[in-house]
Amino acid sequence: MGFPFEKAEWVAGMEAIFPGAGGSMPGTWALIAIVVLIGALAIGQMSEAEKYRKHK
Amino acid sequence: MEDQLAELAAQVAAIEAKGNMTNTMFAEAYYYITIPLMIIIHAGFLAYEMGASRAKNALSSGVKNILAFAFVIPAFYFFGWWVYWAMPTGLSLSAGPNGISGAEYAGAIALAWGDSAAYMGPNLADQIDGVFWGAFTLFAATTASIMSGAVIERIQTVGFVILAIILGGFSWTLAAAWGWHADGWLVTGWGVHDFGAAGLVHAVAAFFALGVLINLGPRIGKFNPDGTANDIPGHNLPFTATGLMLIIVGFWGFLMACLVVGGEAWSWSSNYTTIYGTPTNLGALAFNILMSIAGGIIGAWIMTRDPFWMMSGALAGIISCASGLDIYYPAMTLVIAFGAGVLLKPAANVLENMGIDDAVGAVTVHGTIGIYGMLVLGIVASGYPAALGEGAAVTSFVGQLVGAIVFIAIGLITGYVSSLILKMLGMLRVPEAAEIAGLDTVKVPAQAYPEGIAVSPPASS
Numbered sequence: 001m002g003f004p005f006e007k008a009e010w011v012a013g014m015e016a017i018f019p020g021a022g023g024s025m026p027g028t029w030a031l032i033a034i035v036v037l038i039g040a041l042a043i044g045q046m047s048e049a050e051k052y053r054k055h056k
Numbered sequence: 057m058e059d060q061l062a063e064l065a066a067q068v069a070a071i072e073a074k075g076n077m078t079n080t081m082f083a084e085a086y087y088y089i090t091i092p093l094m095i096i097i098h099a100g101f102l103a104y105e106m107g108a109s110r111a112k113n114a115l116s117s118g119v120k121n122i123l124a125f126a127f128v129i130p131a132f133y134f135f136g137w138w139v140y141w142a143m144p145t146g147l148s149l150s151a152g153p154n155g156i157s158g159a160e161y162a163g164a165i166a167l168a169w170g171d172s173a174a175y176m177g178p179n180l181a182d183q184i185d186g187v188f189w190g191a192f193t194l195f196a197a198t199t200a201s202i203m204s205g206a207v208i209e210r211i212q213t214v215g216f217v218i219l220a221i222i223l224g225g226f227s228w229t230l231a232a233a234w235g236w237h238a239d240g241w242l243v244t245g246w247g248v249h250d251f252g253a254a255g256l257v258h259a260v261a262a263f264f265a266l267g268v269l270i271n272l273g274p275r276i277g278k279f280n281p282d283g284t285a286n287d288i289p290g291h292n293l294p295f296t297a298t299g300l301m302l303i304i305v306g307f308w309g310f311l312m313a314c315l316v317v318g319g320e321a322w323s324w325s326s327n328y329t330t331i332y333g334t335p336t337n338l339g340a341l342a343f344n345i346l347m348s349i350a351g352g353i354i355g356a357w358i359m360t361r362d363p364f365w366m367m368s369g370a371l372a373g374i375i376s377c378a379s380g381l382d383i384y385y386p387a388m389t390l391v392i393a394f395g396a397g398v399l400l401k402p403a404a405n406v407l408e409n410m411g412i413d414d415a416v417g418a419v420t421v422h423g424t425i426g427i428y429g430m431l432v433l434g435i436v437a438s439g440y441p442a443a444l445g446e447g448a449a450v451t452s453f454v455g456q457l458v459g460a461i462v463f464i465a466i467g468l469i470t471g472y473v474s475s476l477i478l479k480m481l482g483m484l485r486v487p488e489a490a491e492i493a494g495l496d497t498v499k500v501p502a503q504a505y506p507e508g509i510a511v512s513p514p515a516s517s
Contacts (some may be wrong), residue, residue: 041127
């Protein structure tokens with residue numbers, strides 16, 4: 001993913017310090033996170049609907 | 057001599073650099089602290105709504121609050137923050153006069169991908185965006201919690217979460233972009249002044265809730281066939297009152313975060329200002345928040361003698377003065393808040409007589425009172441400069457009225473349309489059998505009171 005620094009120092013001019021900074025990885029992680037969120041909502045909705053069906 | 061001057065200059069430069077860094081770290085810590093303070097608001101809403109629910113629904117009401125908090129955070133991260141910076145000038149997404157708005161600007165600082173991702177994560181060269189985003193995220197989560205109480209005991213969980221995402225990620229953010237941003241068209245064009253977000257947070261959330269309530273309908277048993285209303289008391293009034301007090305505690309953080317700290321490159325001044333760039337300080341807030349709490353409680357006490365409404369009166373007091381907490385005189389604040397406390401219960405009754413079942417009075421406390429507060433400011437603060445700089449628009453009653461109408465429309469339309477779509481999809485209201493059985497029994501794998509609520513005998517002396 002690429003690491004912006006290899007030595008634990010506060011260096012003037014250093015900017016983003018997360019893995020993959022400056023590349024395409026943040027976008028990939030964002031996409032995965034959004035898929036997880038939508039998936040969680042879908043699973044939650046299916047589970048909820050099933051519980052309502054049982055209590056009809 | 058030259059050497060001494062050079063040494064002195066170097067020492068001055070070093071002191072200046074340390075001073076600047078101290079200011080930067082203060083600004084960062086200032087907004088960071090507002091975040092846990094605002095989380096207290098959510099602890100309050102959690103207690104408040106669980107207590108206001110009947111025992112059979114206590115945990116399901118709590119689950120709703122917890123999930124709203126969890127989903128609004130990423131929603132605001134992935135698109136809410138972008139909306140705030142992209143849309144101040146309207147739906148054209150163009151840049152405003154201060155050059156800190158528009159699609160191009162927002163795309164450079166507020167997206168979680170591409171080059172702007174550098175500002176949406178740990179960055180040694182940026183000590184403000186993370187904490188500023190965090191504070192705004194808590195504003196967003198607060199809007200969702202305001203809506204949450206109104207709809208308890210009959211809304212589906214996932215349907216509610218989707219509504220919370222729309223309200224917290226888009227509706228209030230649009231209102232904030234238009235009326236709580238130096239480039240916002242309501243600010244530059246109409247002089248809207250809403251320092252503590254009485255309209256753009258409270259009223260937007262309340263009218264969003266009203267739009268949802270129209271589609272959701274009342275709880276079973278709330279209204280009789282002749283249209284008269286029944287009281288459905290919550291199972292734990294002490295819990296509800298404590299929750300309200302926690303909300304009030306948290307609002308100190310909320311209002312603290314409405315200030316812009318001075319002395320930084322992104323500041324409007326070397327000292328505190330409002331988000332519009334107009335001058336104020338924490339002392340103004342301390343005077344006016346405390347007096348507004350007092351006024352609201354006393355007004356509600358005069359009208360009701362009921363601890364629920366007295367604590368709601370405290371909240372209403374703050375909300376009624378929120379637009380002008382930066383400039384009001386404390387005695388004026390007390391009077392305005394007293395009016396809000398008096399208005400509270402009759403306004404709630406009007407809503408109930410219209411067949412709307414707002415379980416906790418959220419539409420009244422946040423909506424009616426939020427609009428009341430915006431309009432009062434238009435009267436008593438007419439002529440104040442609404443923003444920084446020469447030729448800036450001034451505050452006026454007409455401007456505040458236009459702002460209030462826009463905020464009502466944003467909340468009501470987005471809440472009504474989104475809940476109507478959920479209703480058509482069968483994702484809005486729980487089935488009748490589930491509502492009668494109690495939502496905890498139907499869908500929560502835990503019990504609120506597994507041993508009942510025991511009564512202990514007093515110890516013998």
